[in-house]
Amino acid sequence: IYSAMATSGYLLFGNNASVLITENLRETPGGAVDVVAVTCVIISSFCSIAPFITVLSNAMEQFVSHFRPGIKKASPKRWSFIQRLLRTAATLLVFVIALGGRPFLAAVEAIGGG
Numbered sequence: 001i002y003s004a005m006a007t008s009g010y011l012l013f014g015n016n017a018s019v020l021i022t023e024n025l026r027e028t029p030g031g032a033v034d035v036v037a038v039t040c041v042i043i044s045s046f047c048s049i050a051p052f053i054t055v056l057s058n059a060m061e062q063f064v065s066h067f068r069p070g071i072k073k074a075s076p077k078r079w080s081f082i083q084r085l086l087r088t089a090a091t092l093l094v095f096v097i098a099l100g101g102r103p104f105l106a107a108v109e110a111i112g113g114g
Contacts, residue, residue: 019106049094057083057090 009017013024061083065072072079101108 019109053087053090053094056094057087060086060090 009024016024018024064082064086071082
């Protein structure tokens with residue numbers, strides 16, 4: 001799939017092909033094709049980022065409960081607040097890392113294959 005997409009992108013855009021095909025689709029052909037492609041990329045991102053954030057926040061929750069073993073049972077409302085706080089922190093952490101890696105998008109795409 002990656003090879004076919006790379007080949008078709010090169011054949012369509014030549015040396016002007018961008019790392020992200022959605023950037024080229026804004027220019028040519030644009031319109032409905034662009035909207036469908038960007039929508040698919042957004043849906044794919046949500047499907048891959050959400051499990052990562054869940055795993056990251058679960059690891060953080062286990063780390064907290066390891067040092068405070070009775071916190072889950074002692075005050076469920078407080079634990080619920082801590083969970084929300086940790087999940088928000090995990091989301092912000094992923095956002096900051098993604099924002100910091102934006103200048104290196106070509107290298108990240110080459111390594112990740114995305």
